[in-house]
Amino acid sequence: MSALISARELAISFGGVIAAEDVSLEVFEGDHLAIIGPNGAGKTTFLNICTGYLKPQAGSVTFQGKSILGASPRAITRMGIARAFQIPQLFTEQTVLENMLIAVASQARRFAPFTSLMKIPERKEAEHLLVLVGCDDVMDRPASELPEGKRKLVDIALALALKPKVLLMDEPTSGVASSEKFAIMDTLLAALKEEQVTSVFVEHDMEMVSRYANRVAVWNAGHIQSQGTPEEVLKDPEVVRTVIGV
Numbered sequence: 001m002s003a004l005i006s007a008r009e010l011a012i013s014f015g016g017v018i019a020a021e022d023v024s025l026e027v028f029e030g031d032h033l034a035i036i037g038p039n040g041a042g043k044t045t046f047l048n049i050c051t052g053y054l055k056p057q058a059g060s061v062t063f064q065g066k067s068i069l070g071a072s073p074r075a076i077t078r079m080g081i082a083r084a085f086q087i088p089q090l091f092t093e094q095t096v097l098e099n100m101l102i103a104v105a106s107q108a109r110r111f112a113p114f115t116s117l118m119k120i121p122e123r124k125e126a127e128h129l130l131v132l133v134g135c136d137d138v139m140d141r142p143a144s145e146l147p148e149g150k151r152k153l154v155d156i157a158l159a160l161a162l163k164p165k166v167l168l169m170d171e172p173t174s175g176v177a178s179s180e181k182f183a184i185m186d187t188l189l190a191a192l193k194e195e196q197v198t199s200v201f202v203e204h205d206m207e208m209v210s211r212y213a214n215r216v217a218v219w220n221a222g223h224i225q226s227q228g229t230p231e232e233v234l235k236d237p238e239v240v241r242t243v244i245g246v
């Protein structure tokens with residue numbers, strides 16, 4: 001299996017706070033990799049480095065063998081690493097379909113102020129992505145009216161419109177009622193598999209990790225404390241003590 005993202009010996013600190021030190025991690029094609037760890041361990045910092053929002057003070061990150069350090073977030077997205085839930089707010093007055101059309105049209109660099117959205121050739125693709133995330137039933141509703149679960153799934157469809165190879169997510173189901181979380185993750189993972197998108201997601205809920213991740217990396221105080229399969233990692237006494245027990 002080939003590594004899509006390869007991070008080597010990353011280091012970054014903010015004042016006296018070490019957010020990454022000697023962080024090395026590979027994300028392989030087809031992975032659904034969960035990042036777990038206590039608050040402030042450096043999980044989001046890693047996502048920020050991989051998406052160009054932060055530049056490490058040392059180390060390297062390659063995507064498909066090519067360095068991404070110094071590239072802008074926009075350039076990195078175009079290379080194939082997207083981030084969900086970071087896309088600016090949905091256009092709340094517009095319908096869900098109109099939001100999707102804006103996303104697919106701008107990805108195709110086709111968006112012009114006076115273009116009729118409904119006539120763009122990518123309309124089928126926009127509708128397909130909404131079907132894939134189970135949101136075709138709300139495509140004509142204004143984005144402002146969406147319940148949180150649907151909104152999360154529309155956010156995923158918007159991220160998929162960027163045609164990523166890897167999708168990075170910070171707590172995909174945060175803010176969603178616990179009764180809905182599994183259904184949302186089932187839909188999300190099925191959509192990623194269908195579109196052959198690898199994923200990395202920060203997660204605090206260990207049941208989510210054991211159900212949906214094939215690999216887990218455990219962050220602690222800016223370091224990767226351990227990594228492996230959920231079965232291996234979640235029963236490691238040190239992980240139980242530092243992460244699950246807290």
Ligand SMILES: Nc1ncnc2c1ncn2[C@@H]1O[C@H](COP(=O)(O)OP(=O)(O)OP(=O)(O)O)[C@@H](O)[C@H]1O
Binds near residue numbers: 039
């Ligand atoms: N831009 C920044 N400026 C200053 N300090 C920062 C910055 N980004 C992160 N930090 C600090 O680095 C440490 C790691 O932060 P990070 O957000 O990566 O942790 P985390 O594991 O994602 O935490 P949480 O689970 O609470 O979201 C924290 O102490 C945080 O306050």
